[in-house]
Amino acid sequence: MVQIIQAQNINVAYLEENFKLHKSDSEDFFSEWLQNLPEINDLEKKFLDRVKANFLHLIMQPPFLENAVKMVVLSPLLDLASFYNNPFYLATEKSIELAVQDKDEIVRGRIDVLVVQQQLWLLVVESKKASFSLLEAIPQALTYMLNNPNKEKPVFGLVTNGSHFTFLKLTIQDKPVYAMSDEFTLFRRQNELYQVLSILKKLSSIINEQ
Numbered sequence: 001m002v003q004i005i006q007a008q009n010i011n012v013a014y015l016e017e018n019f020k021l022h023k024s025d026s027e028d029f030f031s032e033w034l035q036n037l038p039e040i041n042d043l044e045k046k047f048l049d050r051v052k053a054n055f056l057h058l059i060m061q062p063p064f065l066e067n068a069v070k071m072v073v074l075s076p077l078l079d080l081a082s083f084y085n086n087p088f089y090l091a092t093e094k095s096i097e098l099a100v101q102d103k104d105e106i107v108r109g110r111i112d113v114l115v116v117q118q119q120l121w122l123l124v125v126e127s128k129k130a131s132f133s134l135l136e137a138i139p140q141a142l143t144y145m146l147n148n149p150n151k152e153k154p155v156f157g158l159v160t161n162g163s164h165f166t167f168l169k170l171t172i173q174d175k176p177v178y179a180m181s182d183e184f185t186l187f188r189r190q191n192e193l194y195q196v197l198s199i200l201k202k203l204s205s206i207i208n209e210q
Contacts, residue, residue: 069162081200
């Protein structure tokens with residue numbers, strides 16, 4: 001009998017054991033979030049300052065859930081990074097199934113936002129609890145990324161709860177290898193949405209070229 005495992009119940013140890021997933025500690029493996037990032041102009045900075053201010057205002061009126069995160073924070077970022085324009089398309093509530101080799105197990109789940117060509121996955125987690133750590137959602141995002149049908153190209157991900165952001169990269173050529181960026185947050189004095197947008201623009205250009 002095939003056992004169905006929900007993606008939200010997966011941890012990194014499970015992925016390492018069943019899919020041979022390996023974490024890279026080399027900066028060279030995931031240099032896209034660090035090197036040659038595009039500049040953010042003054043108009044974009046002003047807009048992102050307003051996005052941050054809107055978010056900080058809304059969290060004073062709980063509960064602040066994932067639909068509000070999408071509207072207030074994620075949607076403006078995707079717009080500024082040109083993910084709503086050709087050649088990109090956006091699909092929501094994407095379901096995935098991932099079979100575990102040599103076992104009667106299937107990992108099943110749904111992703112909140114999927115952007116183009118199976119190369120950029122954006123996972124929005126609910127922010128019901130201010131203490132919610134993105135580390136709890138990263139294994140779920142990696143599960144979706146492992147489902148990528150194109151094994152020759154790197155896959156990127158962004159996990160956010162509206163206030164915190166972590167980028168992921170996964171390659172699936174010889175064996176699945178992944179790495180994470182630093183975590184960005186809206187609770188620091190500087191507006192780290194500048195860095196988030198710059199990285200999204202960089203990933204947009206990489207995907208557009210492939």
